Amino acid sequence: MTPGSSTSLHPLDYPVWTALTTTQRALAEGGALARRYPVPCAPFAALAEMSAECFAALDALMAPREIAVLFTPDAVSAPDTFKVRLAETGEQMIGTPAEAPARGVEIATLGIDDVPAMMELTTLTKPGSFGVRTHELGTFLGIRIGGRLVAMAGERMKAVNHTEISALCVHPSYRRRGYGRMLLSAVSQRIVARGEIPFLHVLSSNVSAVALYRRQGMETRRRLLITVLKKPA
Structure with a gap:
């Protein structure tokens, strides 16, 4: 095939x-x-x-x-x-994640001026491949605390009417506050508003991440190599 x-x-x-x-x-x-x-x-x-x-x-x-x-x-x-x-x-997981309104924080759109902070956060958390121009592939959103970028997520592959959610990551010092769910929801809502279908990729061995996405309403469409x-x- x-x-x-x-x-x-x-x-x-x-x-x-x-x-x-x-x-x-x-x-x-x-x-x-x-x-x-x-x-x-x-x-x-x-x-x-x-x-x-x-x-x-x-x-x-x-x-x-x-x-x-x-x-x-x-x-x-x-x-x-x-x-x-x-x-x-x-x-390869697909579906619209459950809504998780931002509470107590502001979700901001990230751009070229935020690339150094985005690179620093992804280097620390290792959510997957992220380069100096990855932000050009789609909209990236982030949460700042005290002026510091502590969580982010965005769009990567765009295949016909499907858009991939990518680079979902939270600084270790700011986890368990719901920031990941808020950003997953915010990014997916933008995708759905354009009439597109959200999807993402996660290693099968990353059991905790797979479980999180399933709890948020996404389902495995198929396994890829x-x-x-x-x-x-």
Whole structure:
């Protein structure tokens, strides 16, 4: 099964390929065989099919030591020109999270001036890939306490009428205050207001996060394989 093999494929079966050939095609680097986001935005890439020609096209897009993260329904068998740094299952969860009104805090829209604070928070909490231009992929919201960014969440992949919630993170000193639920709700409400469907990805091994999202009303649509390939020096 490949992105072009069947018209019955769901847009989220190959979320990166769908995003970079539809809603976010203007961001795409590459062509008919392989595509990826600009590295400062995200390390995600996709192949038209699992063939030697497509892997060669991906290799041509990458500089030495760069990584490419693939989201696929099936296991990736990469040629020896790549090193497999990670191969794990991930839950692709979909649905509209329960409403959680902001209480006692203000939820602010983040922009380019907030990038240093966003980078600092994501480096500390490690919610997933976040680069200096990730904020350009969609709206990012945050909560500040005493002028310090302590929680954030935003939008990443946009595949047809589906938008991914990403970078949901809370500073360790400010957890158990409901900030994560507030931001999950606020981001999803913006997505739904545009007539789109929220979804997200989380490693299957992150049991606590999967349980949190389920309590908030999201359901696993399917499991995908998350594969991290690195181009050697």
